[in-house]
Amino acid sequence: MRNGFNSRTFMQKAAMCRLFAFFWLALCLVLPIPSGAAGPETVRARFIIDGDTFTTTDGRTVRLAAIDAPEIGRDGRPDEHYAAQARERLRALVFGKEVELVSDGSGRDRHGRILAHVILPEGGTAQEALVREGFAIVYPHDDNDPSRLGLLIAMQRQAILEGKGMWPRVLVSPFAEMSFLGNQASKRFGPVDCVVTRRISGGRRVDFPGLREAFWEGFAPYRECRSPFALQN
Template identity: 40%
Template sequence: MLCAQVEAQNLVVSGATFLDGDTFVYNRASKVRLAGIDTPEIGHDGAPDQYYAEASRKIAAEIAGKATLVLVPVGAGKDRHGRGLCDVRLPDGRSLNEVLVEKGSAYVYYHDDVPQALQARLLAAQRRAMDARAGFWKVVLESFPAGEYVGNRNSHRFFSPGCAEGRRVASRNRVYFSTAEDAFRAGFSPARPCNIWPAVRNVRTGGV
């Protein structure tokens, strides 16, 4: 069942099982993707988890796994993988998407389908989390390589210094950032090619 169908029927869901920090399953089969955010990837096929991936999943599960949730459709109500694309509301009316960003367990992930008002709230939450060095920000902002980052103003993705894919961005669409932090604060997120997010095995901390 898609988010649009849930909202049209004025239904709520419960019993969410989180596959990672931004995707959950309910009724054992229906998948929902939280709109406008992304979280570190859990490794598959022998690949290591990205730093904070399991922590992000656990945080989302602790907040929403046993809650009754309202699924508010975003855009067409589904993503290109057929998952429901939603702004997920908690019992107190807060947006789960926004809560996870403010806790530093998710970051802003721009998409044309996401309304500007939601994008603005998510970006404001991200800036607060970065200022507080909440969640993963305390570690990852220190781990990103130095150098000039290239952003694509159309996709709102940015590429690490020296990434060949970054050089392929059309000059009219390029924007430059002195640091990865500047790119995140502007609402850009790491591009999949040359992704700079550290693997958990490459990060040494006293815990998360």
């Protein structure tokens, strides 16, 4: 019958489906996995560049995702406040150790460095330790893992409350009492007189009465504006 069940046709279609599934599975097994989909990778840290960057024994550079540490001075410029301490803390956490890299966001920054959360041998991440102890700040991006980012912001607030690491000096400087403007979209902020903050549109603009309030909300400083860590040690 035209509209009846045809077992022969059904068996032929089933065989074709099985054949298609077999070839699809074989294709998946031989094709390389895209870098953004790669699982955790184990590396050994060889050299600590600063408080948020290190190189591996195979010559690659790893930039810790979602945080930023005070900058080490270069080209005659002095270190930012707590830069040396942040580098030493990262050294204690990862130097010579095997750590796991969990890719975050795009997987690479504009300098070609690996962007990753660094899982420590004892558990937790290097980011969590640095932020919790006041050696680094949260530095959010749109493509960060929301759960990891939320945890880091909570840890930053606790570090501020407890006066850990760099926070006591940073939050009592004259700079900390200035007014700041933030960009709700990018989660960046700067002094009201900075050229970048002047361009923030009204719908994205957030007013902060001081430095503490901006950091409390998980905003990070614009690199184009004066750094709140540019203090004399």
